[in-house]
Every structure is written in structure tokens, then in C-alpha cells.
Amino acid sequence: MESLTNTMHAVPLNHYILLSTIIFAIGVMGVLIRRNAIVIFMSVELMLNSVNLLLTAFSVYRGDATGQVFVFFIMALAAAEVAVGLAIIVMIYRNTNSIDINVLNRLKW
Amino acid sequence: MITFYFIAFLSIFFSILVISAKNPVHSILYLILTFFTFTIHYILLNAQFLAIVNFIVYMGAILVLFLYTLMLINLNKDSEPVKPFMVKLAGVVGGGILAVAIASSLKLLGTSNPVLLQNPDLGLVKNLGKVLFDEFLLPFEVSSVLLLSAMVGAVLLATKEKEPKAA
Structure with a gap:
């Protein structure tokens, strides 16, 4: 494990930020271009994970364990969110027989 | 060093596949691969606890939940109706602009120091x-x-x- 982390010693912090930015942007695109509610949910998960990775990178960069504890809390939050969200999707499917989000356009003002 | 860039490339590649796959089941399978690359990132950062939790909670629990939901609502009979091309283009351009904005503001930040593991048992x-x-x-x-x-x-x-x- 030590040799594995020694290989990391040259990666600049900027590259971690760039990677997280790109994956976050991919998640945003997924939310914008897909109509399947489950795929939109998965894009949200992608965004959450990119932020988790960035928090961990900063935590290692600063030598402070608080960032990793935050990631732990975000994971607990994501688990709760997924459980409630998927229950809502199942209920939507039961009522409208589809999970196309355009069926829900009455939620617009 | 080269490991990080290879894994980073794989993460981006699989996450693009997640949002572009036609079949939702394929999307979920690509998402599992994406999360696996994230686990490797955590191991490379020596965040061993987070690596294990990511592996168990995300790949084990959350994605199984997704697959179960997909199985409950039987989706394979009709494919998802696609959005018009202009809307897709607008979405991609909007996401791209977000990425470019953050990346260019990063440029203003100037130099960036390498991520060094000061305390080996941090994670x-x-x-x-x-x-x-x-x-x-x-x-x-x-x-x-x-x-x-x-x-x-x-x-x-x-x-x-x-x-x-x-x-």
C-alpha cells in the first residue's frame, strides 16, 4: 500500500479538481438530456460521487481527516436519498404507468 | 502517476457511457464500473476506509437498489422516447459551459501543488x-x-x- 501511494506523489491538485469538474459536468448533462427518471437519478449519483472524490483529495492534500468524515456523511445521505427517491419513482410508475419525466409536467408552475 | 491518469480516463469514459446508453440496465452496469474506478481513486489516495465503504455501500447496496427498481417497473417493453436534438444540444452545451467556467477559474488560481500524503494513516x-x-x-x-x-x-x-x- 505504501508503494501504491508513493506513485501518487506527483499528481497536482489541479488535476483532481479538473477530473471532478468533468465528471460533475457529465452528471449535469445527464440530468439535462435524459428523460428516464432513473437515469436522471443515476446522474445525480454521479455528481455526488465526483464531489466525494474532490473532498477526499483535499483532505489528503491538507492532511486533515475532516474531509473524509464529510464524505462518510454524504454517503449516508445518498443512501437515504436513493431509498426515498426510488420509492417515489415506483409510486409515480404505479400512478402513470411510465417514468418519463414529461408526464410530470404538471409539477411546473 | 500514470495510474492516476489511466483511471481518470476510465472514470470519464464510463460516466459518458452512463448518460449515453440507450438501455437503462446498461446505464446501471456502466455506473457500477464508474464507481469501481472511484474506489481505485480512493485506494490511490490511501483512503482505505472510504474505498471499502464506497465499494460496499455504492456498488453493493445502492446499485442493487437501482437494479431492483428497474426490475419492478418493467421497462424493456418500450424504449425511452428521445428528446429533440436541439434540447440535447442545449444540454450538452450547458454542461460544457459549466465545466469550462470552473476549469478557467481554476486557471486563475495559478500554481497547484502536488497532492502529498503527509500522514500515511490519515484515511x-x-x-x-x-x-x-x-x-x-x-x-x-x-x-x-x-x-x-x-x-x-x-x-x-x-x-x-x-x-x-x-x-
């Missing part, structure tokens, strides 16, 4: 447990309440309403 369970149960004890307890309420809410939402009995 180990012992160290994280000390921080978690010392400074973050109250948030930890509150998160247990959150999980309980989420569980109750999910059960309440997903159960079918019974027909009101005729008097």
Missing part, C-alpha cells in the same frame, strides 16, 4: 473513527435519525394504499 479506520466519534458525534447520531426516517418514508411511499372499506 485508516482508526484515525477516522477517532475523528468521527470525537468531533462529529452529534452529526453521527443525527444521521442515524435521518436513515431511520428515510427507511420509514420509503416503506410508507412504496406500499400500496389499501382501498377504504365500504361502510
